[in-house]
Amino acid sequence: MSVPEQKxxxxxxxxxxxxxxxxxxxxxxxxxxxxxxxxxxxxxxxAEGQLGGHDISPQLSWSGAPEGTETYAMTCYDPDAPTGAGYWHWAVFNIPASVTSLVAGAGDDELVGLPEGAVALRGDSDRRGFYGAEPPAGHGPHRYIYAVHAVPRRLDIPDRSTPTILGFNLNFNASARALLWGWAEN
Incomplete structure (x- = not known):
């Protein structure tokens, strides 16, 4: 594998x-x-499918993670939500290192598209599945940042934890981070 570049x-x-x-x-x-x-x-x-009401998680692929990666974590976060704390749309961790993509719709409410061993946390919508972009009407455009973290071990986080707890653990345990973002406006 290639050596990741610095951010x-x-x-x-x-x-x-x-x-x-x-x-x-x-x-x-x-x-x-x-x-x-x-x-x-x-x-x-x-795309329309990634908006609220459709709630189809996008297809994602990643490559070039550092050697020694054992698992991945994937999150979707809206930092522009009018909450003072943003809004977590999806959070999944302990995706095996052998998995380097998720198909569109993998984040449905049944989570059947997630690989074995992956753990999905409840987002701010109180769902474990993907919750599409739905900024308040008239609030302007919002960013939806998809982050994939390479982690050199399995994370031992209870499945009742919040995405914020996952983010805290990723800050201290991840070896690399890849970001992709899109936006939506109502």
Whole structure:
């Protein structure tokens, strides 16, 4: 595998159109790798299927994680939600290192598209499945940041934990982080 590059660049999701902060700015600076989607481009508008009411998790693929990766964690977060704490749309961890993609719809409410061993946490919608983008009408555009973390071990986090607890653990345990984002507006 290739050696990941350091994250010493301005993230593409920093844009004056969006009111929220850089949620990854204050976290541990980690090497990067590549994450892509067949359903949207980095910085592009999200497809209708990824919007609230449809709630189809996008296809995601990743490559170039560091050697020694044992598991991956994947999250979707809206830092622009008018909450003071953002909004977690999806959080899955302990995805085996042999898995480097998730098909569209893997985050349905039954979670049948997730690989064996993966753990999905309840997001802010109180669902373990993916909750699509649904910014409040008139609030302006919101970013939806998909983060895939490479982790050199399985994480021992209770399945009743919040995505915030997962994020805290990833900050101290992940060896690399890949980001892909899209936006939506109502």
């Amino acid at each position: 010493n660049h301005q993230p593409t999701y920093i844009d004056d159109r969006f009111p929220g902060p850089d949620p990854y700015g204050p976290l541990t600076d980690l090497p990067t790798f590549t994450v892509t989607s067949e359903d949207f481009t980095d910085g592009g508008r999200l």
